[in-house]
Amino acid sequence: VVVRKAREAGRAPLSRGRVLAAAIQRADDEGLAAVTMRSLAADLGVEAMSLYHHLPGKEGLLDGLVESILDEIREQTAVDDTGPDDTGPDDTGTDAFDWRDAVRQRCLGARVVMVRHPWAPALITSRPSVPPSAYLHYEALLAEMIRGGLSYHLGHRALHALGSMVLGFVQEVFTPDPGEGAHDPEAAEADFAAFAAFVPHLAAMVASELHAADDDPLGWCDSQAEFEFTLDLILDGLHASSGDGGSPPM
Amino acid sequence: VVVRKAREAGRAPLSRGRVLAAAIQRADDEGLAAVTMRSLAADLGVEAMSLYHHLPGKEGLLDGLVESILDEIREQTAVDDTGPDDTGPDDTGTDAFDWRDAVRQRCLGARVVMVRHPWAPALITSRPSVPPSAYLHYEALLAEMIRGGLSYHLGHRALHALGSMVLGFVQEVFTPDPGEGAHDPEAAEADFAAFAAFVPHLAAMVASELHAADDDPLGWCDSQAEFEFTLDLILDGLHASSGDGGSPPM
DNA sequence: ACCTGAACACCGTTCAAGT
């Protein structure tokens, strides 16, 4: 009957989910700073005060955004390990379980969501506390690592290392300097000369990477490749540490 | 003569540096959200509009805060490698240079500043672009790695890996749940039981780490130790990768 | 030059009132 009433009004009923979806859309389009109780309400064709019937104020909205991000990560990582119908009979050999593959897929899934919503890492790190929904992600990661033979101590450290990477890896090292020398190649060359005079190693690195990326369609700074490199660095390091008391890897 | 005039007024003259220092103080004490043009001016015993003579608005203030943080990191890392008077004659043996020690010290210094100003990582990652002053830090790190024999390509990846760790590592995995079971041990036990039912591996990990930390004054989650572990994981991984084309380390 | 008061547009939020 509630639905019927809403249909009569000619508009979908407001709900916490609809408000959060609109907030995410707005943050993606205009940035998190543009997510305002008033503007958000306007997007939903409603008055600002109506939002308070579904969310406990602005702080509650931000908490809800973090929850939504965590939900997206769950959906993202759930897609990969669900087959067409079932996991199949090849799931019997549990001894062949490689925790690094499993953990790697989860981290890559989390990164997909962070890249989709570039405002998310700053929001998450600025919140006063970690929401309980995040525990489910830690639990899943830790369960895989324990199953893979890691100790609780090493698993704990792994959670720190992987979490910091997922949250810290969005920002690029360099801005491509947009609109700086796009129309004037002479000015661009002069800029680079000044750049090279001040930070010579950095300039040499950019030049070297630019040259190496000549036949790479993804550009000189392939952020995804950098992420996967660091991820494997950490996973391999953890694997090596799990062998025994810190000796070199096999 | 300017100083004389200010002395006559009985108050130190306003300046960009003084405004930024007050903003940092306020952010440390009350959080970044409490840094307001009006409240900041009140701290300085001045009207809000006076700030606009030293800073180009709120965005410019936030840019200035990032710059100040980068300056603090520079000071922090400069303290360690400056001897009482000079570097001394033992600086001649450049062949014994270990880039991992040098890079490690810089990352630890950056972390000291981040821990001192917990609002900094979220602010830095939320800024639209990296300020040019950050290039000097990248340059210093890269110079040490190049001197240590790393390629530009690997140095590039190292900058990404280390930067993401410094920016992502502040937040704790778990909040200690303050004020939850501080007065009622029965309620605390019931809470932990519910916690263990939902995230069993996580609960076992906490219990295991708590037990191991019984004689550790720093508590069960020593964030500094976790940071250094991950840092060494990355540095050793980079070192191994630098040996040749990605074979296992020596 | 540096600082100020009043004003403007905007924000989050409260509250009494509508239906």
Added chain:
DNA sequence: ACCTGAACACCGTTCAAGT
């Protein structure tokens, strides 16, 4: 129950005015 209008305290910022 769900939504609204008016109002309040606060925010960043502009501008004409002070000294």
